[in-house]
Amino acid sequence: MTTESVLAAASTGEQVRRDDRAHVFHSWSAQAQIDPLPIADARGSHFWDYEGKRYLDFSSQLVNVNIGYQHPRLVAAIQEYAGRQCTIAPSFANDMRSEAARLLAELAPGDLNKVFFTNGGADANEHAVRLARLHTGRHKVLAAYRSYHGATSGAITLTGDPRRWASETGTAGVVHFWGPYLYRSAFHAQTEEEECARALQHLRDTLMVEGPETVAAIVLETVVGTNGILVPPAGYLAGVRELCDEHGVLLIADEVMAGFGRCGEWFAINHWGVVPDLITFAKGVNSGYIPLGGVLISDRVAATFDDRPYPGGLTYSGHPLACASAVASITIMREEGIIEHARSLGTEVIAPGLARLAEKHPSVGEVRGLGVFWALELVRDRETREPLVPFNAGGAAAAPMNEFAAACKERGLWPFIHFNRTHVVPPCTTSAEEIAEGLEILDEALTVADRHYVWH
DSSP states (O other): OOHHHHHHHHHHHHHHHHHHHHHOOOTTSOGGGOOOOOEEEEEBTEEEETTOOEEEESSHHHHTOTTOBTOHHHHHHHHHHHTTOSOOOTTSOOHHHHHHHHHHHHHSSTTEEEEEEESSHHHHHHHHHHHHHHHHOOOEEEEESSOOOOSSHHHHHHOOSGGGTTTOOOOTTEEEEOOOOGGGOTTOOSSHHHHHHHHHHHHHHHHHHHOGGGEEEEEEESSBOTTTOBOOOTTHHHHHHHHHHHHTOEEEEEOTTTTTTTTSSSSGGGGGTOOOSEEEEOGGGTTTSSOOEEEEEEHHHHHTTSSSOOOOOOTTTTOHHHHHHHHHHHHHHHHTTHHHHHHHIIIIIIHHHHHHHHHHOTTEEEEEEETTEEEEEEEEETTTTEESSOTTOOGGGGHHHHHHHHHHHHTTEEOEEETTEEEEOOOTTOOHHHHHHHHHHHHHHHHHHHTTOOOO
8 A cells, every 4th residue: 555545544544433433322332431443444354444454353253253254255145136136025935035044944953944034143032032932831031140142122131141230121031040160160060070960950950949830941052152152061951951851941042153163063052962942043144244143943833833923023034135145155154164164273273272372371261162262261360260350340450351452452463352251263264374373462462461460
């Protein structure tokens, strides 16, 4: 770029920033305390600001750009279909809606053969719960404390993390429970086997005191996402499935973040060979190129509505352009081996790379994950496991994590941080060389976290 073009781009960036600050109301933010970075371009696993600084994206934006930015085949598919049919109401049949549903049913485990399309993950979870309640005739739903299921009225009540507190409407029937998390076990477990057994007993006890005959569904993230990349221990999901079957409760697997290559499988639950009654999806199904989500529905649940109307709908359910992008994305992932690539990145590149960082940096308390879905839990003390910053910390208390994030960004890496964790969640298409570049920057930035470590 010439000096003139750089200056012109910078000027445009400042205009974008001014208009944003004057008119855009941002989610999850104190409006006067933020200064969003204007983004000029994005390609592959990188994006650029208007001054030409390049960032390697270890966040996939909101852990959704699984196929990477501006994949040419996906962009072309959207452009081509926009020239044919931009929209049609959900009451009609549409070629791309039908094909997207067929492909999703083909990829799903078991007999999840029907798809109800939504605009994103939150409304997918809303409709999954509605389907479960109507199918069972029961009103309660159990959800984990360490969870995030969306920000609409019902989904935020399902959510366990503190984002629920300010907006919770007290929707009747949602009961929270503790899921497995050995590093900070709620059950005083010492091994994965103990954690699994005690977490299942806790869930059984919760069902008992709530009255299993009143419980419609247990909803859980197959692999907990924003709340820690918590991979369930062997046997846990199978145990939850058994509990559900014993009591006539439906199992809802929230795969909004964990699905479509993120965990090295089409659906994360495939790792454990468990078949839920309902699967919710969004994000990676088309990497957010156009808003799309949905619920995969088992034959048994779908049959409830054969002769009984389902009382729910959306103007943009199965939006043709969104469905065209999903068809293209699934096709590209298959033909380009993106699921297999994500799996090998996890086992051959990310896992050993993060293990080396943990050996070098005392502030790394634990590394966990699979595929391109990883977390580093940062601590002040490995012995006590005191978090680098307190739970739900804000203001000055959050300074160590903010300093760490700033160190990443200064070096050209865009991190995903939540509480005392930094997540390593790049696009599934990221190369091994780009992962190595990002890990090198993480290595440098972790020296900032190490300064807060308490030595005995």
